[in-house]
Amino acid sequence: MFHPLSLPLVLLVSIRAFACGQAAPQTLQLQSRTVPSTATLKRRGLNPIDIPLENWFKGTDLQWFGNITVGTPPQTLTVIFDTGSSLLALPSTLCDDGSCDHQTKFDPKASSTYVDGGTVQTEFFSTGAGVDPVIAFQGTSNYLYQLRSGFDDISIAGFTAPKSRFWLITSQGEGWANDPWDGIMGLSPRPQNVFSALVDQGLPAVMGFYLTPKAVGNAEMTFGGIDRTKFSGDLIYAPLPAFTTNSWALNSPQFFVNGKTTNALKAMRRVVFDTGTSNIVFTSDIANRLYALISPDIKPYDPLPGAYGIACDKIDSIQAVLDFTFTAEDGTPFNLTIPSKELNVGPFADDPTMCQTLINAVEEVPALIGASLLKHYYSVWDIENQRLGFAPILS
Ligand SMILES: *[C@@H]1O[C@H](CO)[C@@H](O)[C@H](O)[C@H]1NC(C)=O
Numbered sequence: 245m246f247h248p249l250s251l252p253l254v255l256l257v258s259i260r261a262f263a264c265g266q267a268a269p270q271t272l273q274l275q276s277r278t279v280p281s282t283a284t285l286k287r288r289g290l291n292p293i294d295i296p297l298e299n300w301f302k303g304t305d306l307q308w309f310g311n312i313t314v315g316t317p318p319q320t321l322t323v324i325f326d327t328g329s330s331l332l333a334l335p336s337t338l339c340d341d342g343s344c345d346h347q348t349k350f351d352p353k354a355s356s357t358y359v360d361g362g363t364v365q366t367e368f369f370s371t372g373a374g375v376d377p378v379i380a381f382q383g384t385s386n387y388l389y390q391l392r393s394g395f396d397d398i399s400i401a402g403f404t405a406p407k408s409r410f411w412l413i414t415s416q417g418e419g420w421a422n423d424p425w426d427g428i429m430g431l432s433p434r435p436q437n438v439f440s441a442l443v444d445q446g447l448p449a450v451m452g453f454y455l456t457p458k459a460v461g462n463a464e465m466t467f468g469g470i471d472r473t474k475f476s477g478d479l480i481y482a483p484l485p486a487f488t489t490n491s492w493a494l495n496s497p498q499f500f501v502n503g504k505t506t507n508a509l510k511a512m513r514r515v516v517f518d519t520g521t522s523n524i525v526f527t528s529d530i531a532n533r534l535y536a537l538i539s540p541d542i543k544p545y546d547p548l549p550g551a552y553g554i555a556c557d558k559i560d561s562i563q564a565v566l567d568f569t570f571t572a573e574d575g576t577p578f579n580l581t582i583p584s585k586e587l588n589v590g591p592f593a594d595d596p597t598m599c600q601t602l603i604n605a606v607e608e609v610p611a612l613i614g615a616s617l618l619k620h621y622y623s624v625w626d627i628e629n630q631r632l633g634f635a636p637i638l639s
Pocket residue numbers: 296297298309310311320
């Protein structure tokens with residue numbers, strides 16, 4: 245189902261379609277012959293970089309983004325740091341059809357260090373983002389980017405990757421119009437952007453995410469290290485399954501709802517952790533089995549395929565503690581838990597008496613666990629050691 249080479253995840257999934265008609269997604273390793281890569285720099289140690297994050301998705305605490313600067317002189321844009329994808333894609337002045345007009349656009353003509361890469365491609369995304377998730381698929385996705393490759397100096401929290409590869413958005417689907425950030429920085433286990441360039445400069449290949457609930461604030465991510473002031477106790481690490489190195493996946497032997505499980509929820513399942521997904525996404529089979537243990541009153545919400553909901557005046561009385569079991573490096577099981585208050589994602593835009601619930605159903609993508617879990621843990625995304633680490637956040 246989930247094919248690691250053809251389905252780099254996004255705010256779910258991106259499926260690449262090359263303008264030239266080729267299908268092979270691996271061809272993203274491009275242009276290193278025309279532009280000197282950062283590998284020519286002397287390897288040296290870099291200290292961890294803390295990046296403050298802002299929190300906003302229609303008023304919820306389910307999406308976080310931060311600043312990067314591009315070019316000479318530097319132009320500032322905001323990006324969502326998305327562990328479900330790999331590329332850096334930024335709106336640009338090449339986007340002249342109006343589709344990027346609500347965002348800040350990078351202007352390559354205003355940068356003396358910009359080099360055109362000359363490659364174009366289309367990238368499709370689907371997403372379980374925020375209130376009113378739009379669940380989209382390849383072919384019909386309104387979350388798509390038309391991209392053109394380029395290189396420029398890119399800085400993040402004061403560190404610069406010279407001549408770093410990125411993609412300029414030349415047109416985009418209307419699905420992005422709701423989003424408060426400008427572009428996406430992909431941070432899959434095989435990132436191909438400024439992060440990998442910083443790793444080439446000597447930064448350790450590890451990231452820490454502190455995606456906080458709104459009441460806690462001060463969300464932050466760390467490139468190249470872990471911010472130990474943000475959690476208490478020890479991190480529990482779980483190894484990535486060996487053959488999925490382009491997604492942050494873990495195997496789970498069972499799921500629980502309010503302490504209960506069923507035979508069907510006791511099968512080994514792969515779930516992908518995604519900072520770019522707000523809620524959680526399973527096939528409808530699993531979603532229905534989880535909802536069956538939560539409340540028979542939660543039903544698919546017909547106007548929005550993949551979404552579920554219940555009358556807002558009923559939702560607060562429903563308990564929904566979700567435990568997902570994983571296996572730590574030493575073989576012992578541990579749970580990651582979504583507290584009951586995450587069940588209510590908020591009222592639907594087209595019917596405010598109905599409230600959306602946490603679990604979305606999508607058939608074609610792998611199971612995804614997003615912000616509603618991640619904001620209750622400090623998470624460590626360790627590329628070097630191919631593992632994910634978790635510890636409850638300090639709040
Ligand atoms: C991003 O930069 C702007 C100024 O350019 C600043 O006001 C804002 O606080 C910054 N946001 C973050 C999350 O650092």
